[in-house]
Amino acid sequence: MSTAEATLVEVAAAPLVVESLVKRFGIVTAVDGISLELRAGECFGLLGPNGAGKSTLIRAVAGRVIPDSGRVAVFGFAAGSRQARAALGWVPQELALYPRLSARENLRSFGRYNGMRGKELEDSVAWCLHWASLQDRAGELTRNLSGGMKRRLNMAAGLIHHPRFVLLDEPTVGVDPQSRNRIFEMIEALRAQGMTIIYTTHYMEEAERLCDRIAIVDRGRIIALDAKEGLVRASFGERSQMVARFAGPADAVRAWVESRGGRMKEATAEFSADRPSEIGALLEAASAAGFELVDVSLRRPNLESVFLHLTGRELRD
Amino acid sequence: MILPIFRTAMTALRRDRAALALSFILPISFFAIFAIIFGSNRTSTPKVSLIVVDEDRSPASRDLVAGLEREESLNVRTAPPARKGAPVPQPYTAATAEAAVKAGDVSVALIIPQGFGAHPISFGPNAAGTQIEMLNDASDNIAPQMVSGLLQKAAMTSMPLDLAEQGMKYTEEYIGAFTPEQRKRMADNLDDLRQILDGRAADPGSSQGFDGLIRVEQRAVVGENKNNPMVSFYAAAIGVMFLLFTASGSAGSLLDESENGTLDRVLSSHINMTGLLAGKLLFNTLLAFVQLTVMYLFAWAVFKVDFFSHIPGFAVMGVCTALAVAAFGMLLASVCHTRAQLGALSTLLILTMSAIGGSMFPRVLMSDALKRAGLWTINAWAIDGFTKVFWYDQPVSTLWPQVTVLLSAAVALFAIARRLARRWEFA
Numbered sequence: 001m002s003t004a005e006a007t008l009v010e011v012a013a014a015p016l017v018v019e020s021l022v023k024r025f026g027i028v029t030a031v032d033g034i035s036l037e038l039r040a041g042e043c044f045g046l047l048g049p050n051g052a053g054k055s056t057l058i059r060a061v062a063g064r065v066i067p068d069s070g071r072v073a074v075f076g077f078a079a080g081s082r083q084a085r086a087a088l089g090w091v092p093q094e095l096a097l098y099p100r101l102s103a104r105e106n107l108r109s110f111g112r113y114n115g116m117r118g119k120e121l122e123d124s125v126a127w128c129l130h131w132a133s134l135q136d137r138a139g140e141l142t143r144n145l146s147g148g149m150k151r152r153l154n155m156a157a158g159l160i161h162h163p164r165f166v167l168l169d170e171p172t173v174g175v176d177p178q179s180r181n182r183i184f185e186m187i188e189a190l191r192a193q194g195m196t197i198i199y200t201t202h203y204m205e206e207a208e209r210l211c212d213r214i215a216i217v218d219r220g221r222i223i224a225l226d227a228k229e230g231l232v233r234a235s236f237g238e239r240s241q242m243v244a245r246f247a248g249p250a251d252a253v254r255a256w257v258e259s260r261g262g263r264m265k266e267a268t269a270e271f272s273a274d275r276p277s278e279i280g281a282l283l284e285a286a287s288a289a290g291f292e293l294v295d296v297s298l299r300r301p302n303l304e305s306v307f308l309h310l311t312g313r314e315l316r317d
Numbered sequence: 318m319i320l321p322i323f324r325t326a327m328t329a330l331r332r333d334r335a336a337l338a339l340s341f342i343l344p345i346s347f348f349a350i351f352a353i354i355f356g357s358n359r360t361s362t363p364k365v366s367l368i369v370v371d372e373d374r375s376p377a378s379r380d381l382v383a384g385l386e387r388e389e390s391l392n393v394r395t396a397p398p399a400r401k402g403a404p405v406p407q408p409y410t411a412a413t414a415e416a417a418v419k420a421g422d423v424s425v426a427l428i429i430p431q432g433f434g435a436h437p438i439s440f441g442p443n444a445a446g447t448q449i450e451m452l453n454d455a456s457d458n459i460a461p462q463m464v465s466g467l468l469q470k471a472a473m474t475s476m477p478l479d480l481a482e483q484g485m486k487y488t489e490e491y492i493g494a495f496t497p498e499q500r501k502r503m504a505d506n507l508d509d510l511r512q513i514l515d516g517r518a519a520d521p522g523s524s525q526g527f528d529g530l531i532r533v534e535q536r537a538v539v540g541e542n543k544n545n546p547m548v549s550f551y552a553a554a555i556g557v558m559f560l561l562f563t564a565s566g567s568a569g570s571l572l573d574e575s576e577n578g579t580l581d582r583v584l585s586s587h588i589n590m591t592g593l594l595a596g597k598l599l600f601n602t603l604l605a606f607v608q609l610t611v612m613y614l615f616a617w618a619v620f621k622v623d624f625f626s627h628i629p630g631f632a633v634m635g636v637c638t639a640l641a642v643a644a645f646g647m648l649l650a651s652v653c654h655t656r657a658q659l660g661a662l663s664t665l666l667i668l669t670m671s672a673i674g675g676s677m678f679p680r681v682l683m684s685d686a687l688k689r690a691g692l693w694t695i696n697a698w699a700i701d702g703f704t705k706v707f708w709y710d711q712p713v714s715t716l717w718p719q720v721t722v723l724l725s726a727a728v729a730l731f732a733i734a735r736r737l738a739r740r741w742e743f744a
Contacts, residue, residue, distance in 0.1 A: 062585050066743045082587070090585050094578030098325060100332035105325075112321035113586035141332065157582070 013076030015040055015165040015196040016061060021070035023056055030056040032220035033070070038165075038198070043191055045211030046200040047303060053220040054200040055093060058169045061198070062090045074165065086114070089163030091155045093170045099143035103134050103153050106142055107160050114161035128156035131186060148179025155186060165196040172206060184209065204303035214303065218311050228303060235309045236301045242271045242279055243299065246291040256289050263308070270305075273298070318588050322596025323603075326570065330604070340608060344559035345615050348551055364684070365460040366392045368414045368426035373433040381429065381468075388467050394423070415452050421709050424457035424681065425464045451535045456550070456708055457681060461535060548620040550679060553703030556612040557638060557696045558667065558676040560605045564646030565663035567601045571650045572659060575741055590742050594735055598643050605639035622707060629713050630706030637723035638699040644730035645695060651737035670694040698722045 016038040023031040031053045038044050046054045059065040060072050063080020074084035097106050107125045116124060129135045132152035137145060142153060155171055168187065172180045187210055190197060201207055207214050208228055215225040224231050245268055246253050254264045260282065262271040271282060276298060283293055301309075330337055369385060371378045386393045397406040397417075409417070414426035428450040449468070453461040489495060495503065574580040583593060613631060617624035624631070649666070653659040671677055673687055674696025680688050691697040702719030705711040 059581075062581075064581055064585060064743065085585055085587065088585075090582065092578045092581060096578035096582040098329055098579065100329045101325065105328055109321060109325045110582070110586065112324070113318075113583055113588050115587045161586075 013073065014038055015075060016198070017071070017073045018057070018061070019071045021057070021060060021072060022068045023060060023065055024068050029220050031060065031067075034217075034220070034222055035070075036215060036222065036225065038196055040196055041191075041194045042212045043187070043197040043199055043210055045207035045214040046198060046217055047202065047204060047207045047214050047307070048200075048217035049202055052217040054217050055169055056220075057217070058090075058167050058198065058200060061167060062088060086161070087164050089158040089161070089166035091158035091166065091168045091171055093173060095150050095154050097142050097150065097154060097157060100141060102139050102141055103145065103149075104129065104138040106153060106157055110157045111160045116161060124160055124162065128160055131159070131189065132156040133182065146179075148175045148182065151175050151179065151183065152186065155183070159190075163195075166190065166198075168197060168199045170200055170202075172201070172203065204307070208303055216303075216307055216310060218307075223310050224306065231303065231306045232301050235306045236272065237274075239272045239274050239301075240276070240298050241301050241305060242273045242282065242296065244269050244271070244282075244286075244296040245294040246286060247294055248291040253291060256286070256291065260285065265308075318592040319596040319599060322583075322588065322593055323600045326567075326597060326600040329570070330567075340559075340563045340604070341611055344555055344608065344612055348555040348612060348616070364390050364392055365425065365463050366394065366423040367460075367464055368394050368409050368417055368423050370409045370411055370414045370426065370428045371395070372411065372431050373429050375433060378429045378433050381433075385427075385467065390463065391467060411450075418452050418454055419709060420711070421454065421704065424454045424460035426452040427464065427468070428452065448534045453535060456547070459682075465535070548616060549622045549707040550700070550704060552613055552616040552620075552622060553700045553707070554671075554676040554679075554696070556609050556703075557642065557674075557699045558671040560608055560639065560642040561645060561667040561670065561695070562663065563608060564601050564605055564642040565649045565659060565667065566646075567604060568597065568643075568646035568650035569653075569656055569659045571597065571647075571738075571741075572653060572656050576655075580741055584742065590738050591735060594647060594731070594738060598640075598647055598731060601643035601646055602636075602639045605642050606635050609635045609639065627706050627710075630711075630716065631703075633713050633716055633720060634699065634702040634706055637702070637720050637727075638695070640727040641695045641699070641723040641730070644727040644734065647734040648730045648737070651734040670696050673697075675700050695723065695726060698726075 014037050016036070018034055018036050021031050021034045022029070034053075034057060036044075046057065048054050056065060060067055061074065061079055063072075063078075063084060072079035074081075075087050077083040077087070098109065101109065104125060107128050108121060111121045111124055129138050132149075132155060134145075134149060134153060134156070137149060142150065145153065151171060151174075155168070158166060158168075171187075172183055175183065184206075187197065187199070191210075199207070199210055211228075213225065213227050214231060215222045216231065217223070224234065226234065246257075250267070253269070257264055257269040257271075260271065262269050264270075273279060273282075279296065279298065283296070286293060367385070369382050371382050382393070382395070385391055394409070396408045397413075399405055409426070411428045414428065417423055418426050430448070430450065433449065451461060451464065571580065574583070580593075584590060588596075610631075613622065613624045616622040646663075649659060649663050653662055671694075673683075673691045674680070674694030675683075675691055676696045680691050680697060680700070683691070698719045702716050702723070705715060705719070
């Protein structure tokens with residue numbers, strides 16, 4: 001393929017196309033027939049519990065996993081190809097940095113690994129340090145940086161070569177709320193630049209805040225894919241969730257709640273309600289069964305509710 | 318794409334000051350200890366390879382050669398070993414025997430000169446026996462003593478006075494008494510002999526006036542002007558052993574990078590696994606070469622090893638050795654899955670290789686089986702090469718066997734390491 005043809009392919013192609021991807025590790029099927037296509041400039045969330053297959057999918061996109069079957073294309077080029085690697089930035093879940101190098105030296109190293117030299121490299125290092133708010137700590141050894149700073153540097157190292165599509169694999173793991181907010185701001189800055197992003201997390205609030213579309217992944221499959229509102233609507237329609245706590249023997253409460261079509265989540269009972277008026281009837285039934293109501297509230301279902309609804313399991317097992 | 322990897326590794330090493338210091342201080346410390354302990358004293362009694370040149374070809378010289386060949390602790394050669402398919406080699410001459418000692422093939426050669434058969438035995442203070450010439454390598458001070466002792470074995474060199482007195486006694490007993498004049502002359506002779514033996518007791522190194530039944534003139538043909546033969550040996554021996562340790566430790570950075578995800582990130586850039594390994598090989602080779610250089614400079618400064626006269630040979634052997642040990646380190650890192658595994662395996666392999674390869678004890682003092690086993694180690698070939706350079710003063714061209722083996726080993730080890738590293742390339 002000539003350079004001009006390659007450029008045309010790149011311009012025309014979607015940032016990512018995954019078709020029927022299957023990856024097995026021994027008897028474990030980590031990715032089980034996933035297909036998806038990303039739109040240019042969108043932030044795409046991969047939401048699922050640990051072990052759901054998110055990281056394997058990400059590694060397949062980065063070209064670091066050979067699929068057993070299926071196809072992955074980045075801007076029309078096979079994952080792992082030189083063109084795909086040039087267009088892609090990968091921020092792994094681990095702090096993939098050289099601890100005995102400074103923040104600036106780490107960025108320079110990864111820039112050089114991506115073929116950058118001279119002014120282009122130095123400009124890019126300066127941009128990354130600014131983006132990650134690490135200008136003041138640029139000369140600090142990486143091992144001496146705080147956890148949040150390391151996370152930000154880890155992200156910056158994935159963007160040193162100006163990719164157009166970035167994979168963020170749980171970038172907020174192990175950071176404090178303040179650092180998490182800083183990371184959100186960094187990601188929002190990327191979104192504002194039109195960067196295409198895949199964001200994996202098992203924190204639903206992060207996916208709700210950052211992502212245009214969300215794929216819920218469980219046991220190697222995408223079990224739902226839509227914008228947040230679409231996911232909630234598909235699972236719950238216009239229904240709300242009633243959350244109540246009852247006083248009484250736990251086993252008896254659980255048996256009664258399940259007999260009424262609800263679920264117990266720790267000491268809390270959750271019911272789906274089409275209309276607010278259903279609450280009165282439910283409370284009367286509880287009283288008739290001998291359970292005293294402690295408190296009750298009505299709320300719109302969220303992504304966690306969707307996940308629970310779809311899988312019957314908590315998001316963070 | 319190789320240089321960035323090299324540069325990163327160099328910066329990382331500079332930051333790890335403890336590792337940096339250890340990689341230079343430890344080998345020097347061990348080298349100094351070994352050089353001091355073994356530099357002047359060696360006490361083992363190995364089987365000695367000996368070249369015998371019989372220029373006399375008399376019954377007496379043939380008996381002597383046969384007697385030496387019967388000695389179990391001697392490996393007597395009268396001609397170079399026959400090679401398969403090649404013509405039967407000519408027996409050694411004085412010149413070829415001397416060349417063999419100079420080349421380090423054997424430590425000792427005996428030249429039995431023409432006329433030996435006419436006067437084989439020298440007895441008494443004014444003995445006129447023909448001298449056998451013993452050529453030796455001064456780096457081995459055990460072998461000449463063994464050969465010398467075995468040569469005199471049948472001649473009872475320790476009892477000349479007793480032999481003489483007993484001889485007089487039995488002569489008077491069975492033949493008749495000596496005249497006063499005969500008795501005086503015999504007494505004078507015995508006094509002379511007693512004085513000589515008393516003098517030898519006071520100075521055990523002296524052989525004045527009495528050299529045993531067979532007279533031997535010893536001449537060092539290698540290393541006569543060198544300071545301490547064992548120092549240059551241990552510079553190479555200890556140096557190579559620690560290069561192996563350093564190389565395996567440094568190559569272990571692959572495991573760290575694999576564990577913390579850096580390897581994945583690097584491999585998702587423009588660098589492929591071959592470039593990554595080659596960059597690390599280059600760095601580890603340079604590190605090993607600098608270590609060797611520092612070691613020899615230390616040997617030059619402290620133990621007077623003549624470093625600056627041997628720079629071409631050192632450079633050739635240094636580069637080949639550094640490359641081989643670096644490739645060995647890469648292989649170990651590729652085989653292991655964790656640092657702990659690497660630590661255990663490298664310690665085991667390196668100490669074993671060092672033991673049989675001559676880093677801890679000279680291979681010349683080992684059994685033939687161990688010597689052969691040693692040829693499977695980097696240590697043996699590296700030490701042989703450095704010994705050729707620093708002890709035998711041989712030109713660079715003679716290093717071709719060591720260079721060939723070390724470079725081949727480097728290529729083979731790196732190729733295997735590359736093959737094993739496929740596990741890091743893709744899951």
